[in-house]
Amino acid sequence: ILNVEQSPQSLHVQEGDSTNFTCSFPSSNFYALHWYRWETAKSPEALFVMTLNGDEKKKGRISATLNTKEGYSYLYIKGSQPEDSATYLCASFSGTYKYIFGTGTRLKVLA
Amino acid sequence: KAGVTQTPRYLIKTRGQQVTLSCSPISGHRSVSWYQQTPGQGLQFLFEYFSETQRNKGNFPGRFSGRQFSNSRSEMNVSTLELGDSALYLCASSLQTSQETQYFGPGTRLLVL
Numbered sequence: 001i002l003n004v005e006q007s008p009q010s011l012h013v014q015e016g017d018s019t020n021f022t023c024s025f026p027s028s029n030f031y032a033l034h035w036y037r038w039e040t041a042k043s044p045e046a047l048f049v050m051t052l053n054g055d056e057k058k059k060g061r062i063s064a065t066l067n068t069k070e071g072y073s074y075l076y077i078k079g080s081q082p083e084d085s086a087t088y089l090c091a092s093f094s095g096t097y098k099y100i101f102g103t104g105t106r107l108k109v110l111a
Numbered sequence: 112k113a114g115v116t117q118t119p120r121y122l123i124k125t126r127g128q129q130v131t132l133s134c135s136p137i138s139g140h141r142s143v144s145w146y147q148q149t150p151g152q153g154l155q156f157l158f159e160y161f162s163e164t165q166r167n168k169g170n171f172p173g174r175f176s177g178r179q180f181s182n183s184r185s186e187m188n189v190s191t192l193e194l195g196d197s198a199l200y201l202c203a204s205s206l207q208t209s210q211e212t213q214y215f216g217p218g219t220r221l222l223v224l
Contacts, residue, residue, distance in 0.1 A: 032210040043115075043201070043215035044154075051210075089154065093210050098167055099144070101154040 004092045006102035013080050014110050020076045021105040023090035027071035035064055035075055036089040038104070044089060047075075080109040113138065115204050115216035123222045129190040132219045136183050136204030142166075143185040144209045145177060148199040148218075157200075159209050160185050167209070189221075197223045 005024045013019050025033060032051045036044040048057040053068040061078045077084055087104040094100075116135045124130050136143050144167075145157040156169040160179035177187045183204075189196055199220050203213035 034213070043217050044203075046212045046214070049210070049212050091154075098169060099156040099159075099209060101146075101156070103153040 004100045004102040006105050010106040012108045018078045023073045025071050025092035029095035030068045032093040034091045037086045039086040082109045082111050085109045117216040121220050132187045134185045134202035140204035142205045144203045145187050146201045192223045
């Protein structure tokens with residue numbers, strides 16, 4: 001694939017539910033994958049920078065995994081809270097395609 | 112530490128004009144990247160500067176240019192504005208490379224009439 005694709009586009013979950021999103025990216029000349037959280041009217045906030053195949057990162061209730069051979073990353077949120085509502089962006093950095101962002105997964109957590 | 116700052120925050124221009132946007136990175140950060148966000152396209156990479164040199168460039172026409180000063184502050188210029196240039200322009204800074212954690216500024220919202 002030449003683009004960075006994220007799925008689903010949007011998601012509504014109940015408070016306390018766990019959820020996950022997918023980011024698919026070009027696997028050739030891969031350097032790094034970034035995950036960001038972007039709340040309305042704020043700046044994107046970096047969640048994870050992942051570089052190695054098999055990387056797993058965790059920050060509180062949020063974790064991410066990386067598979068560079070097949071070109072995908074998963075972001076998991078355990079026990080979603082209303083404050084987790086945001087758009088979650090991934091961005092792939094490669095030597096070939098430079099820095100490409102996905103269009104994001106918009107998460108709404110209902111109280 | 113102060114975060115990334117961008118000025119101005121909002122700007123209205125007319126077609127054919129030019130505009131200069133400014134970005135001050137976090138102290139000690141030497142890499143500054145610029146991005147354009149439009150509703151239909153999402154975030155798109157414009158260019159990255161490091162040590163006053165453009166290190167990477169996205170797929171934008173030559174009307175989009177930038178520069179970086181010795182204090183790492185960066186400016187982005189768009190000449191001959193078109194309606195389609197209306198967007199949110201974000202800059203982000205990182206220590207050495209854009210592959211590291213990037214810290215984003217609040218953005219400049221540009222409206223071209």
